[in-house]
Amino acid sequence: MHGRLKVRTSEEQKALKEKEQQKKLAAYQAGIQKILSGRKKDSYDSECFALSAQLLIANPDIYTLWNYRKEVILIEKEACEENGTEGEEKLIKLLEAELKLTEQSLLANPKSYGSWHHRYWSMMNHPNPNWANEFNLCTKYLNMDDRNFHCWDYRRLLVNKIGISLEDELNFSNDRLNANFSNYSSWHYRSTLRSLDEDSIGYELKLVQNAVFTDPSDTSAWFYLRWVLSNPALTKDRKTELMEALEQLEELEPNCKWIVMAKCWLSGSLALNDKDYVDRRVEFYKRLLELDPTRKGQYLDYLKIAEDKIKQRECDRKF
Amino acid sequence: MATVIKDIEIQPNIPISVLFEKHANFIKEYGQKENSYEYGMTDYLRVSGMFWGLTALELMNTLPKQSKGEIAEYIKNCQDPESGGISACLQHDPHILHTLSAVQILCIYDNLNAIDLDGVVRYIASLQLSDGSFMGDKWGEVDTRFSFCAVATLALLNKLNAIDVNQAVEFVASCKNFDGGFGSRPLSESHAGLIYCCVGFLSITNRLDVVDRDTLAWWLCERQLPSGGLNGRPEKLPDVCYSWWVLSSLSILGRLHWIDAEALKKFILACQDTETGGFADRPGDVADPFHTLFGIAAMSLLGHESVQKVNPTFCMPQHVIDRLQLKPQMMID
Numbered sequence: 155m156h157g158r159l160k161v162r163t164s165e166e167q168k169a170l171k172e173k174e175q176q177k178k179l180a181a182y183q184a185g186i187q188k189i190l191s192g193r194k195k196d197s198y199d200s201e202c203f204a205l206s207a208q209l210l211i212a213n214p215d216i217y218t219l220w221n222y223r224k225e226v227i228l229i230e231k232e233a234c235e236e237n238g239t240e241g242e243e244k245l246i247k248l249l250e251a252e253l254k255l256t257e258q259s260l261l262a263n264p265k266s267y268g269s270w271h272h273r274y275w276s277m278m279n280h281p282n283p284n285w286a287n288e289f290n291l292c293t294k295y296l297n298m299d300d301r302n303f304h305c306w307d308y309r310r311l312l313v314n315k316i317g318i319s320l321e322d323e324l325n326f327s328n329d330r331l332n333a334n335f336s337n338y339s340s341w342h343y344r345s346t347l348r349s350l351d352e353d354s355i356g357y358e359l360k361l362v363q364n365a366v367f368t369d370p371s372d373t374s375a376w377f378y379l380r381w382v383l384s385n386p387a388l389t390k391d392r393k394t395e396l397m398e399a400l401e402q403l404e405e406l407e408p409n410c411k412w413i414v415m416a417k418c419w420l421s422g423s424l425a426l427n428d429k430d431y432v433d434r435r436v437e438f439y440k441r442l443l444e445l446d447p448t449r450k451g452q453y454l455d456y457l458k459i460a461e462d463k464i465k466q467r468e469c470d471r472k473f
Numbered sequence: 474m475a476t477v478i479k480d481i482e483i484q485p486n487i488p489i490s491v492l493f494e495k496h497a498n499f500i501k502e503y504g505q506k507e508n509s510y511e512y513g514m515t516d517y518l519r520v521s522g523m524f525w526g527l528t529a530l531e532l533m534n535t536l537p538k539q540s541k542g543e544i545a546e547y548i549k550n551c552q553d554p555e556s557g558g559i560s561a562c563l564q565h566d567p568h569i570l571h572t573l574s575a576v577q578i579l580c581i582y583d584n585l586n587a588i589d590l591d592g593v594v595r596y597i598a599s600l601q602l603s604d605g606s607f608m609g610d611k612w613g614e615v616d617t618r619f620s621f622c623a624v625a626t627l628a629l630l631n632k633l634n635a636i637d638v639n640q641a642v643e644f645v646a647s648c649k650n651f652d653g654g655f656g657s658r659p660l661s662e663s664h665a666g667l668i669y670c671c672v673g674f675l676s677i678t679n680r681l682d683v684v685d686r687d688t689l690a691w692w693l694c695e696r697q698l699p700s701g702g703l704n705g706r707p708e709k710l711p712d713v714c715y716s717w718w719v720l721s722s723l724s725i726l727g728r729l730h731w732i733d734a735e736a737l738k739k740f741i742l743a744c745q746d747t748e749t750g751g752f753a754d755r756p757g758d759v760a761d762p763f764h765t766l767f768g769i770a771a772m773s774l775l776g777h778e779s780v781q782k783v784n785p786t787f788c789m790p791q792h793v794i795d796r797l798q799l800k801p802q803m804m805i806d
Contacts, residue, residue: 156712158759160746175510182514190564216517218565221612271614301706303662310660338707339662345651346660373707377692381651449694451730 185209189222198226207255214259214266224275227252231279242281252276257291264295270304274311285316300330300337323347335365338374345381352387359392367403370410383419393420411445414438418456432467435460479710480698481755487743491772493779495750496765497535500526503751503762505538511761519562520551524574525766531581531790532769532781545587548575556599557592558610568610569600573622576629581793590630597623598635605640606658616657617648621670624677625787628799638678645671646683653688665696665705669718676725676786676801686726686804693719694731701736702755712754713744713764716771721785724774727804734775741768 163171186209189202203226206219214220230248234241256273259266277283292309295302313323324347330340341362350358359382365375382388397420404413418438421431439457443450503512504526515522523544530537537544551560551571558567559575572593579585600608600623607619620641627633647659648671654663655671668689675681696703696719702711703719716737723729743756744764751760752768766788773783782791786801794801 156754157710160753160757160759172510176508179508179510179513186516187564213514213517217568217610218517218560221566221610224612267614267616271612275612301709303656303664303706307657307661310658336708342650342652342662373695377652377707380688448697448699448733448736449731451732452691452694452728455731 182209182212186216186219190218193222193225196229198229210255210269211259211262214263214269217268220268220272223252223272227276227279246281249276249280260295264299264302265304267304270308274308277312285312288312296330297333300334301339303339306339306343320348331361331365335368336372336374338377341374341378345378350382350385350387352389355382355385355387356392358382359388359396363396363399366412366416367399370403370407370412373412376412376416379416380419383416396420409445411442414441414445418442422456432460432463436464478699479704479708480700481702481711483700483739483743483756487739487756488745488747489742491742491769491777491779492745492747492750493533495747496745496752496769497530497533497750499746499750499760500530500762500765501535501538516562517565518571520548520559520571520578521561521574522762523547524577525762527578527581528789529762529766529769532766532773532783533779534781541582541584544578544582545584548579549587551575552588552592553596554589554592556611557589557594557596559588559593559596566610567596569597569607569619569622569626570609572596573626576626577787577789580629580797581789583793583796585630593626594630594632594635597626601636601641603640605637605642605644607641617645617655617667617674618657618670620645621674621677624674628677628801629787629797631797633678642675642678642680642683645674649683649685652692653685654692663692663706665693665703665715665718665722668693669722672722672725673786673801676803679802681725681802681804684726684804686728690723690726690728690731693723693726694728697732697737701733701738701740703732703737703740710755711740713741713752713771714754714767716741717767717774717788720771720774721788724785725801725803727806729774738772738775741771744768 185205189206192199192202203223206222209216210219227248231245234245237244253273253276256269256276259269263269277288289309289312292305292312295305327340327344327347330337330343334340348354362375362379362382365372366379397417400413400417400420404410407413418435421435421438436457439453439460442453443457446453504523527537527544548559550563552558553560553567556567558569559572560567561571575588576585576593579587600610600619602608602615606615607623608615609619623636624633624638624641627635645655648655648657648661650656650663652663654668656662656664657667672681672684675683695707696705696715698704698711700711703715704711705715705718720729720732723731741752744752744754745768746753746760749760751762752764753760754764769780770783770788773780774785783789784791784794784801787794
């Protein structure tokens with residue numbers, strides 16, 4: 155049970171609720187028994203078919219019922235194929251009803267694996283699929299919850315299936331980020347669109363730098379920044395510039411751990427030459443220990459590495 | 474324009490210890506209430522539910538009400554003779570999720586021969602696609618959860634050679650993201666549950682070299698919130714089940730010390746239902762067997778001496794993994 159708050163009720167309310175639940179349970183058990191015991195390979199009962207839709211709207215996680223519906227569609231598909239245009243129209247009507255059903259069940263539970271897969275399966279079996287409609291549906295669901303990874307994944311299945319230009323994808327990504335900068339899913343999506351090269355990295359750095367400087371306490375963009383910094387196409391000038399900008403930002407936001415962490419990435423193995431910054435790294439990790447004691451195990455590990463480097467350097471100097 | 478961290482507040486009156494007796498009773502009773510609403514309405518996940526409950530009991534050194542024979546009989550009846558796969562309950566369809574759960578339960582009770590093992594192996598092998606990925610069942614949904622289920626099931630049966638392991642690894646590796654995490658399919662967003670599946674998968678197949686250890690361990694330890702609880706993705710609420718997904722992954726990566734164990738313990742203790750027993754996802758929510766297992770198993774990884782040692786890769790008691798002579802890969806410095 156995710157996110158279901160326990161509510162206190164009186165004895166009377168409890169008894170009433172239990173009675174209702176018993177009724178619901180009996181209906182569910184009778185319904186599923188009726189559908190599953192009457193399942194056949196080459197025919198089906200339309201009453202059972204309708205009943206399965208009702209049960210799935212109430213609970214889309216009953217995976218066997220989606221399977222049952224797929225079997226029915228395949229029975230009809232086979233029959234339709236023998237009946238030419240008329241058959242195809244019937245099949246389309248059936249599949250459109252499946253799309254409608256999944257839309258209903260997704261409204262009730264937008265995170266049901268079964269509903270999303272059934273929708274995809276229906277589209278794959280559709281003789282005349284309306285892809286634009288599917289993209290609009292995704293946008294609608296992402297507007298309701300822009301972190302719903304099921305919806306992002308479904309959209310990606312569509313993209314894989316029909317293809318879409320990089321320009322369109324970048325525009326889509328820009329739209330999502332403009333709608334909400336602090337949306338980790340959008341930053342993730344952006345990272346998947348292309349590998350960065352000398353031409354594209356400047357723009358990405360500017361974009362993400364703008365995001366973290368607008369609100370340094372917003373974590374999402376920092377993850378993307380770390381990824382951009384790990385790219386070998388980033389020039390030393392850009393890194394030095396960023397380091398200076400971070401130090402300025404730190405003056406305004408002295409207690410933001412992300413700024414210090416970004417300085418660690420920049421000065422460590424990710425970006426700038428370790429040798430130039432090894433002393434400062436010790437100082438950065440000590441600061442992180444103060445700012446973010448929750449993760450002190452990590453900072454102590456890195457602090458030790460930095461301190462060992464200094465010791466090593468001093469050893470090397472002696473000999 | 475400071476962003477507000479999504480988190481919960483821990484109330485001062487939380488329990489200070491694990492309420493073992495209450496949890497054991499909660500689980501034992503749960504499996505006995507044929508006519509209870511909660512139980513009756515969840516038949517479509519029964520065998521996995523049994524795994525959560527029975528493993529929690531075993532970790533708490535408690536025997537279930539059902540006998541070993543009764544449990545095996547139930548599972549046996551859920552095996553589809555044709556495909557060899559195991560379903561959630563009678564009359565429902567076989568699925569890889571329940572096939573793994575069934576095999577895990579039978580391993581715990583040292584009773585594998587109760588089912589047709591060749592059938593299980595045949596079923597798992599039949600679900601692998603040419604790109605190395607696995608479907609959850611014959612209807613074609615692909616997900617890295619199923620990759621984990623496939624190799625975990627086969628490893629428990631010592632039959633990993635029944636599939637193309639190299640291709641399977643290649644698929645999981647292709648699900649690695651910019652943040653070091655893994656998602657459900659190539660290019661899908663990182664999620665702690667799927668990271669556990671992929672890291673667990675790589676641990677079983679002895680291919681942890683695929684992981685960007687520092688990047689991933691950093692992302693995982695950033696899941697800890699001021700309340701001490703762990704979330705599954707950035708900017709999400711904490712949840713007890715992530716105590717397991719994140720913690721087991723960090724254990725396999727040898728970076729358990731990157732989170733604040735005391736703060737997490739406090740959060741997990743706060744998720745206990747002091748009346749009914751069991752753990753909820755968050756303090757004050759309804760308890761269930763799923764979160765109870767992951768609360769208990771997380772306590773085991775955090776070193777609670779009254780809980781049996783749990784294996785982070787298989788989420789099963791370590792003594793069972795030892796008996797099967799399995800040594801899933803772990804990273805150590």
